Every structure is written in structure tokens, then in C-alpha cells.
Amino acid sequence: MRRYILRRLAQAVLVVVGVSLVVFFVIRLSGDPTFLLLSPDATEADRVRFAHEQGFDRPIYVQYALFLERALHGDLGRSLRYRQPALPLVVERLPATMELALAALLVSLLVAIPAGVISAVRRDTAYDNLTMLGALFGQSMPVFWLGIMLILVFSVRLELLPTSGRGGLDHLILPALTLGLYSTARVTRLVRAGMLDVIGQDYIRTAQAKGLPDRRVIVKHALRNTLIPVITIVGLELGTLLGGAVITETIFAWPGIGRLAVTAIFQRDYPLVQAAVLVTALIFVLSNLFVDLLYGWLDPRIRYT
Amino acid sequence: MAGSTRGSGTRSVVGSLADAVRSTPRSARGRLVSALVRKRAGAIGLAIVLLNIAVALGAPVLAPHDPLDQDVARRLLPPAWLAGGSPEYLLGTDQLGRDILSRIIYGSRISLLIGLLSVVLSLPIGVCLGLLAGYFTGRIDDITMRIADVQLAFPFILLAITIAGVLGPSPRNVILILAVGGWVVYARLARGQALSLREKEFIEAARSLGGGSFRILFRHLLPNVVSPIIVVGTFGVAQMILLESSLSFLGLGVQPPTPSWGGMLNDGKAYITVAWWLTTFPGAAIMLTVLGINFMGDWLRDLLDPRLQSV
Numbered sequence: 001m002r003r004y005i006l007r008r009l010a011q012a013v014l015v016v017v018g019v020s021l022v023v024f025f026v027i028r029l030s031g032d033p034t035f036l037l038l039s040p041d042a043t044e045a046d047r048v049r050f051a052h053e054q055g056f057d058r059p060i061y062v063q064y065a066l067f068l069e070r071a072l073h074g075d076l077g078r079s080l081r082y083r084q085p086a087l088p089l090v091v092e093r094l095p096a097t098m099e100l101a102l103a104a105l106l107v108s109l110l111v112a113i114p115a116g117v118i119s120a121v122r123r124d125t126a127y128d129n130l131t132m133l134g135a136l137f138g139q140s141m142p143v144f145w146l147g148i149m150l151i152l153v154f155s156v157r158l159e160l161l162p163t164s165g166r167g168g169l170d171h172l173i174l175p176a177l178t179l180g181l182y183s184t185a186r187v188t189r190l191v192r193a194g195m196l197d198v199i200g201q202d203y204i205r206t207a208q209a210k211g212l213p214d215r216r217v218i219v220k221h222a223l224r225n226t227l228i229p230v231i232t233i234v235g236l237e238l239g240t241l242l243g244g245a246v247i248t249e250t251i252f253a254w255p256g257i258g259r260l261a262v263t264a265i266f267q268r269d270y271p272l273v274q275a276a277v278l279v280t281a282l283i284f285v286l287s288n289l290f291v292d293l294l295y296g297w298l299d300p301r302i303r304y305t
Numbered sequence: 306m307a308g309s310t311r312g313s314g315t316r317s318v319v320g321s322l323a324d325a326v327r328s329t330p331r332s333a334r335g336r337l338v339s340a341l342v343r344k345r346a347g348a349i350g351l352a353i354v355l356l357n358i359a360v361a362l363g364a365p366v367l368a369p370h371d372p373l374d375q376d377v378a379r380r381l382l383p384p385a386w387l388a389g390g391s392p393e394y395l396l397g398t399d400q401l402g403r404d405i406l407s408r409i410i411y412g413s414r415i416s417l418l419i420g421l422l423s424v425v426l427s428l429p430i431g432v433c434l435g436l437l438a439g440y441f442t443g444r445i446d447d448i449t450m451r452i453a454d455v456q457l458a459f460p461f462i463l464l465a466i467t468i469a470g471v472l473g474p475s476p477r478n479v480i481l482i483l484a485v486g487g488w489v490v491y492a493r494l495a496r497g498q499a500l501s502l503r504e505k506e507f508i509e510a511a512r513s514l515g516g517g518s519f520r521i522l523f524r525h526l527l528p529n530v531v532s533p534i535i536v537v538g539t540f541g542v543a544q545m546i547l548l549e550s551s552l553s554f555l556g557l558g559v560q561p562p563t564p565s566w567g568g569m570l571n572d573g574k575a576y577i578t579v580a581w582w583l584t585t586f587p588g589a590a591i592m593l594t595v596l597g598i599n600f601m602g603d604w605l606r607d608l609l610d611p612r613l614q615s616v
Binding site: 011014015018019021022023026027029036133136137139140141142143144145148149151152156239240242243244246247250251258261262265266268270273276277280281284285288 | 455550
């Protein structure tokens with residue numbers, strides 16, 4: 001187990017370094033980074049001084065090393081607009097994004113697991129076909145359109161739920177549904193496929209032959225074994241949700257990292273964009289690491305391969 | 306979940322568990338819906354896709370108005386069938402008085418063009434890298450797959466908006482960004498195939514007959530990945546259309562006044578309380594297009610590569 005943990009940790013570190021490389025070079029795609037990282041009214045002298053401070057006049061690998069060293073000390077530059085260090089600004093928005101992503105994940109698991117299981121158990125019935133059709137619709141629907149349509153129906157027409165902002169549970173419902181739909185559709189299909197695989201196994205037949213009630217066979221024998229691969233997907237799904245949150249947060253004016261990043265891009269506040277991207281990637285990598293470790297713990301076969 | 310009925314529910318589950326193993330449709334109703342959904346879906350998907358292509362190509366002939374023609378005198382006209390609507394403007398007009406239907410018709414060009422081009426650019430790169438990685442393994446495999454890991458370890462839309470922000474929004478940049486994001490799927494698929502085939506007898510035979518690596522890669526390995534790649538590439542086009550419309554919706558993709566579906570939604574969202582048609586119709590166009598392509602992908606998968614699981 002320890003070797004497994006170490007290997008996964010090393011991979012996670014490698015990915016984070018990779019992401020930092022990507023972010024570092026994207027900011028330099030435009031040529032002179034001082035134009036992106038300093039406010040537009042900075043003078044030529046400011047630029048030269050800033051370039052020297054940040055080491056932009058040094059070789060590129062030295063620059064990257066400096067960037068990495070600062071990042072490790074929690075220094076991701078200063079936001080141009082807020083005139084404060086960028087990292088705390090992003091971290092401040094973290095709870096809102098996590099709240100939304102977890103609510104969406106909860107919605108999708110609560111719907112997808114039962115829907116997928118019933119679909120598999122009643123394979124090729126009308127229920128199964130309609131569920132699969134619904135899942136395909138769910139995966140074809142643009143997140144932003146779904147959000148706008150929900151606002152149109154539940155906020156504008158029925159005046160039941162607020163259109164935007166963060167507050168009580170009523171504020172969370174529409175954004176969570178919007179963000180959760182795509183994952184719901186995907187997880188439903190995966191649970192169904194997983195269940196179908198498991199149902200064909202010998203041990204299910206054994207359990208049935210023993211005369212166990214079907215409910216018990218499905219929940220204890222089939223579902224449990226299906227859930228192990230589903231856990232991995234949940235880890236990946238969290239990434240999809242964090243990415244989707246960028247759009248959902250924009251539609252519902254949800255004060256999370258995604259909305260912060262989008263507004264920062266329009267204000268050309270690149271230090272803040274950089275911090276938001278790095279923090280999101282870090283959350284994603286950590287959640288994947290956690291899921292991998294959980295997976296290894298649940299299914300000992302994984303550790304030794 | 307699994308209902309509260311005990312007696313009849315339990316019976317039917319016994320039957321269907323056995324059915325699931327035999328994989329034959331159980332009830333007549335089930336078979337009917339199954340046939341409708343599975344068989345028709347491919348045809349419907351194909352029809353939607355062909356219609357889309359026809360609309361995109363024939364836009365100048367089909368569009369009733371110039372998509373850029375503004376007139377504030379007729380701004381925010383509702384669709385023709387509602388009170389205040391005009392038969393001239395079937396789906397209504399937007400905040401600048403432009404015809405929504407014509408803009409949707411022209412918008413299909415952008416969606417299809419960007420969706421197709423980004424896949425056409427990323428697919429060959431992904432397949433080549435994947436084949437090389439899977440066939441040669443070792444260093445090249447490590448490097449390619451680590452890059453792929455980094456890219457997957459990252460909500461792509463975030464990278465896309467960052468690059469679009471730095472480079473500036475334009476159709477060309479959107480295609481480049483999407484192509485950069487798309488290659489990983491194809492590379493992983495091609496690598497998997499190459500890895501599983503490289504030890505097979507026919508590759509061994511080709512090698513012992515003196516076939517060079519280049520020949521083995523492109524004459525013997527490539528044909529084996531064509532079917533799954535076509536299937537995955539079809540879903541890729543749908544994915545790219547969704548991503549493009551997301552970027553345009555955020556204002557980082559295709560810029561006004563060029564009509565794009567995502568951009569129309571972006572314009573329309575400010576008028577959501579007064580004019581629902583600004584956002585409803587372009588969004589429906591995106592969904593229908595993506596759904597059509599996905600249907601077609603499902604159908605192609607059943608046709609070309611039944612081994613691919615329906616995931």
C-alpha cells in the first residue's frame with residue numbers, strides 16, 4: 001500500500017508541475033508578459049523595473065524556476081484590479097465553488113445510481129430505452145442553455161426561485177441542477193454499463209441460485225461491485241463539474257472561482273487568471289489523488305498492478 | 306429507487322436479470338421502444354446532420370433576411386405566432402431588430418466549420434502520436450502520455466478561456482484551442498490499440514518479412530484503429546460544437562456581429578425577462594445539432610465497432 005501511495009503522489013506532483021508549465025507558457029504566448037501582468041497605464045520604466053524584478057530578462061528556464069519557487073511560497077502575483085495578492089482572492093471564492101460542485105455531484109449521484117441500476121436490471125424495456133434516450137439528451141444539452149431555460153421557467157415565469165447570487169438553499173437549486181445534468185447523464189450510462197457487466201458474472205448466478213432475494217442480490221452483490229469503477233468516474237466527474245462551474249457560475253452570478261476567472265479575463269487581470277487556473281487544477285489533482293487512494297483501499301487488486 | 310412493491314416487482318426482476326444475461330428484449334412494448342430508439346435514432350441523427358450541412362451550405366438562399374440587417378424600429382419582435390409577431394420574422398427579432406431565423410441559419414456555418422475543423426486538425430495528430438507511443442513504447446510513450454495526463458488533469462474549458470483571453474478571441478484561435486484540447490482522446494485510443502496489437506502474429510510476420518516501422522505503423526496498425534477513431538471522432542465533433550458555443554457564450558469565441566449560436570445566447574441573456582425567444586431558439590439549434598451527431602455516433606458505433614461499450 002505504501003508503494004502505491006508514493007507512486008500516486010509522485011504522479012500527482014508531476015501533473016501539478018505540468019500544469020504550472022502550461023500556465024507559465026500560456027501567459028507568455030502573447031510575447032512580452034509585462035503587458036499582461038502590469039496594468040495598461042504602467043510606464044516604460046515600470047515595465048523595465050518589473051521585468052527585472054520578475055526575472056523576465058533572464059533565460060526562460062530561470063524564469064520558470066523563479067515562478068515555481070514563488071508559487072511554492074504561495075506567491076502567485078498581485079491582482080491588477082484588486083491590488084492585492086492573487087492567491088487569497090481565489091481561496092476566498094473556494095467555498096462557493098465547492099458548495100456548487102458538491103451539490104451538483106450529489107444531485108447527479110442521487111439520480112444516476114438508481115436510474116442506471118434500474119435500467120440495467122430492466123434491460124431493453126421501455127424504461128431502459130427512455131432513460132438512455134434521456135441520458136443522450138442530457139449529454140447533448142449546452143450547460144448555459146439549460147441554465148437559461150431553468151431561469152426562464154422557474155424564475156421568470158413561475159417566480160419560484162431566485163435568478164442569481166448565493167444565499168440559502170433556494171439559490172443553490174437551479175445552479176446545482178444546471179451543473180449536475182451532464183454528469184447525471186454520463187454516470188447513469190456508466191452505472192448501467194457496469195451493472196450489465198456484473199450481472200453476467202458467475203457469482204451473481206451463485207447468489208441467485210442460493211435463493212437470495214433479488215433486491216439483496218442487486219444491492220449487495222451487483223451494485224457494490226459496480227460502484228468501485230463508478231468511484232473513479234466520480235473523481236473525474238468532479239473535474240468536469242469544476243470546469244462546468246465556470247459557465248454555470250457566470251449564468252447565475254455565483255461568486256465562485258469560475259466567475260472570478262472569467263471576469264478577470266475580461267479585465268485582463270492575468271495574475272488573477274493564473275492563480276484561479278492553478279488553484280482549480282490543484283483541487284482537481286488532489287481530488288483525483290484522493291479517489292485513486294480510496295480506489296486502492298476498496299479494491300486491493302489495484303495496488304499491485 | 307427499486308420500487309416499494311414487493312410481489313410483482315420481485316417477479317419481474319427475476320425475469321429481467323435472466324434476460325439481461327441473455328440480452329434479448331423481454332416485453333413486446335420493450336422491443337417496440339427499443340426498435341424505435343435504437344434503429345430510428347441513427348436515421349434521425351443522420352437526417353439532422355444532413356439537414357444541418359444543407360442549411361449551412363445553402364444559408365444565403367435559405368435565410369429570409371440578411372442576418373446583419375438591423376432596424377431598431379422592429380426590435381424584439383416576438384415569433385410570428387404570438388401577438389405582435391410578424392410573418393416576415395418567423396422566430397422574431399433580437400435587440401437590434403435582426404431576424405433570429407436568419408441568424409440561426411448563418412450560425413450553423415460557424416458551428417459546423419469549427420466543430421469539423423478542430424477535429425480534422427486534432428485527430429491525425431492524436432492518432433499519429435498514439436500509434437508511435439503504443440508501438441515504440443519507452444521514452445516517446447512516457448512523454449506523450451504524461452502530456453496527455455496533464456491535459457486531462459485540468460478542466461479544459463479553463464485552459465481554453467485563458468488562451469482565448471491571452472490570444473484574443475477569433476474563429477481561428479478557437480479552432481486552434483479546440484484542436485490543442487482534442488488530440489488526447491485520439492492518442493489514447495490509438496495507443497491502446499497499438500499496444501495490444503504490437504505483439505500479434507501479423508505484426509510479427511510483417512516485421513520478419515522486413516517491413517519497416519513506417520510501413521507497419523501505417524499499413525498494418527492504422528487500419529485497425531480506423532473504425533473506433535471514426536466513432537470517437539464523430540462524438541468529438543459534437544463535443545467541439547458544444548465547447549465552441551460555450552466559448553462564444555462567454556464572449557471569448559466568435560465575436561459579434563458574426564452570427565454564432567453561442568454568441569446569440571450571450572446577447573439574449575440580458576433580455577431573458579422580456580424576450581425568451583432570443584435564447585430559446587439558438588440553444589435549441591445547438592442541442593438538436595449535438596443530439597443529431599451523437600445519435601449518428603451511436604449508430605456508427607453499432608455498425609463499425611460493436612466492441613466499444615456504450616459509455
